Amino acid sequence: MGVNILWKTTMTARHLLSSLFGRTASAAAAQATAQEPPSNGQDTSRMVLSDEQWRARLSPQAYEVLRREGTERSFTSELNDEKRAGTYHCAGCDQPLFDADMKFDSGTGWPSFFTARPGALETRTDYKLILPRTEYHCSRCGGHHGHVFDDGPAPTGQRYCNNGVALRFQPAEG
Numbered sequence: 686m687g688v689n690i691l692w693k694t695t696m697t698a699r700h701l702l703s704s705l706f707g708r709t710a711s712a713a714a715a716q717a718t719a720q721e722p723p724s725n726g727q728d729t730s731r732m733v734l735s736d737e738q739w740r741a742r743l744s745p746q747a748y749e750v751l752r753r754e755g756t757e758r759s760f761t762s763e764l765n766d767e768k769r770a771g772t773y774h775c776a777g778c779d780q781p782l783f784d785a786d787m788k789f790d791s792g793t794g795w796p797s798f799f800t801a802r803p804g805a806l807e808t809r810t811d812y813k814l815i816l817p818r819t820e821y822h823c824s825r826c827g828g829h830h831g832h833v834f835d836d837g838p839a840p841t842g843q844r845y846c847n848n849g850v851a852l853r854f855q856p857a858e859g
């Protein structure tokens with residue numbers, strides 16, 4: 686009898702804790718999306734969503750890349766051949782990541798850039814292919830975008846190899 690009461694009390698406490706934390710997480714997410722971008726246009730406020738919320742928000746292909754670090758098949762993105770002036774935004778949170786004049790044709794079949802907007806990306810070393818690679822992700826939502834290599838063109842010598850499905854292209858006005 687005593688054990689049974691203790692068990693019930695523990696379960697109630699767990700239930701209370703999980704509903705408390707659940708509320709805290711969604712309140713934080715609401716706050717992150719409600720913040721106004723700073724005047725320089727680079728929104729550095731973090732965007733934190735649950736896995737469920739990301740699934741609901743993204744296409745299955747974008748979810749696989751952004752939240753599961755998947756890689757799209759090469760030569761499948763229409764952004765590969767995009768040459769207009771404009772800006773490439775994160776498909777997860779819409780933070781601007783690259784300008785069109787940072788793009789170059791790498792011949793790899795993925796949209797490629799020799800640099801990124803300041804503060805837009807963060808990097809991390811991954812060992813998925815045994816040899817270390819530099820993974821990069823959006824600084825605002827943490828969404829995975831691709832890998833950066835040091836075989837790019839001047840002036841940086843860098844090649845940001847980006848999944849097209851993780852980007853949204855915004856053509857310049859006029």
Ligand SMILES: [Zn+2]
Pocket residue numbers: 775776777778779780823824825826827828
């Ligand atoms: Zn993002």
